Amino acid sequence: MNSVENRLSEIDAYMLKLGAQARDASSAIARATTAQKNRALLATAEAIADSREALYAANKQDLEAGRAKGLEPALMDRLELTDARIDTMIEGLQQVAALDDPVGAVSDLKYRPSGIQVGRMRVPLGVIGIIYESRPNVTCEAASLCLKSGNATILRGGSEALHSNQAIARCIAAGLSAAALHEHVIQVLDRTDRDAVGRLITMPDYVDVIVPRGGKGLIERISRDAKVPVIKHLDGNCHIYVDARADLDKALTVTVNAKTQRYGTCCTLESLLVAEPVAADFLPTLGVQLRKHEVEIRACEQSCGLIEGAVPATAADWEAEYLAPIISIKIVPDLDAAIAHINRYSSQHTDSILTEDFGRAQRFLREVDSSSVMVNASTRFADGFEYGLGAEIGISTDKLHARGPVGLEGLTSQKFVVLGDGHIRQ
């Protein structure tokens, strides 16, 4: 065996061991009581509160290595553990502890003509693999949601956050131990080879689902290579359609909020469609507002004439997720054209219609094929907390299993339960 083969077979052995441990732990955590899981979450929060110095020291190692490697400022920012970020981790653990336990909930239990009762029981998925990039606080957030939903987890963070992640992993281990839970319920990889990721996503015997969190490149690569289902979110090219029967005052407020409240989120407005009959009334005022926020406007030919300072949009703009103070604007003749444009160019994340017309609102809700469809609301509401899920592990733009923000329920599935008293099939 040459040295490459040696290394690969060593990674293989390491990952298979982790996988087998996770599978083993998954049946233990699936049976754990709600009280036990909450105890582990709260004990982890305490361990983090007691380990601030150790966390800063570990994080400092990562930051220094990052500076030496010349990581770009945005990455360095995400990598840093501040006092506020540690507080957020602690609060997050307490919030997840306070959420209802989804596991074991039985719904729709009904008698059937045969005399049996049939219902559905919510159960964990099993083992969840989380692959993420530089933010070390994801270690804590993702682990807490997987734990509360009764799953075992294997976490693989970015190489630049290795020391920070290991320090957080020690707090989680203390939490599991305080609740007398299986030590392998949450495992954080202590190596960052890319080949380890390749193995993690191709062990269907040991991993039931992969949740990648990070840039589009990471997620595309994982979706392409995985032999395990992936709960994923690619991009958020979100639309607002201002209908001919929109209340233009509301439309102005909602559009400006959806574009400017935060530029870098996946539910930020990227592309605005305006019905022709109201374009001349709406767009000049909107243009003034957006310019105040220094938003660059890339517009179709017709709307360029209505908006001071707008530049002509190219075909690529209709597909773009800017994540920046840029917006594309297009005038469309009517609702049909708006729905057709959205179903063609949207990334099926979040799209909103602004209208006072009941029938058109109903049609938009039904016909736009996106994970969140809205009427008279800012796309910025597409978020697990705003939806009342308590927390989210991500937003899915897939169609199977979970669509939209994925909370605790999205990390479970339902099995059938049948209750009888000696019933037989005729």
Next chain:
Amino acid sequence: MNSVENRLSEIDAYMLKLGAQARDASSAIARATTAQKNRALLATAEAIADSREALYAANKQDLEAGRAKGLEPALMDRLELTDARIDTMIEGLQQVAALDDPVGAVSDLKYRPSGIQVGRMRVPLGVIGIIYESRPNVTCEAASLCLKSGNATILRGGSEALHSNQAIARCIAAGLSAAALHEHVIQVLDRTDRDAVGRLITMPDYVDVIVPRGGKGLIERISRDAKVPVIKHLDGNCHIYVDARADLDKALTVTVNAKTQRYGTCCTLESLLVAEPVAADFLPTLGVQLRKHEVEIRACEQSCGLIEGAVPATAADWEAEYLAPIISIKIVPDLDAAIAHINRYSSQHTDSILTEDFGRAQRFLREVDSSSVMVNASTRFADGFEYGLGAEIGISTDKLHARGPVGLEGLTSQKFVVLGDGHIRQ
């Protein structure tokens, strides 16, 4: 280009055309009214009733070709369209028309503290690919469920049923036309090359999910090669555990029913576990009953001593799905051992405990990780009709999306709907 390349590029073009047509049709059928979909189903039923002669003629061609090719009797039997089977197709279409339409149903619509209302709307998956083997009536069953759930469908039946499937496809086309629905809502492949299947399962742009129906070999091949999610069911190694606190009279009736009511179904009992304290009371009587049904008994060493005519089981028996008058029997010390055995050897399809003990029943329901878990009921109940789903497209042993019998709801997912009145994110 040589002739193989020529053929492959021709298949490619054919499949991509079908895919693009299906994608196009899927947005039309997603918007269709319930009345329109029911009209198509009932018109298809009428077309089938009016086409008995044409169906028999087409089926005769397939049967003659099958005889000439020397197909085995079981396959020839499944291939045949009898009067009763045509009646069943017609009734099936009428039953699906009578089911509630799942599409557009909104649930859990609630006000959030921000003032928006958030709920979930049930929506079709999009385009479903169905791959099946010799039974031509699957064409009709699968098409009707996909249609009612608002999906476009591409069906690829077995080569031995080509003429029968085409004849049924003509009836479906007549039904779609009578309801003025898009002609490509249901497309039945008129070619049977294996490469066409390879293409169908690797077109994520055009196909949202694959449902394979057939033998384990087919399903394993498709799961391995697919680049699209697969709703699948591998095998049904179903268990009954007779607990020490079982009512042995009920246990006898239920066990005999689960094993002998039908041998060839995926929810037939294959492996029986008996708690040691009741084994000597239960097994001799059970042996007598099973022998009356000419069931071969393969038993562990200890139970061989209690059952006349039993032969020793080998390790392979604990994993076997017999689909035949054979049963494996093992004595276990207690509930823990039974759950451990089932979670190790079961195919996670359907497993049942027979006990009068409340706590043990609860533990079994919670801890057995199968798509259907039962108390005091025959495993033979694991079926879409018995569960009240109305009909089923298959039984899923997967964990994500749908587990257990998959009815209309399993062919849909849920998107979020948000209703506001000019609400913005703070």
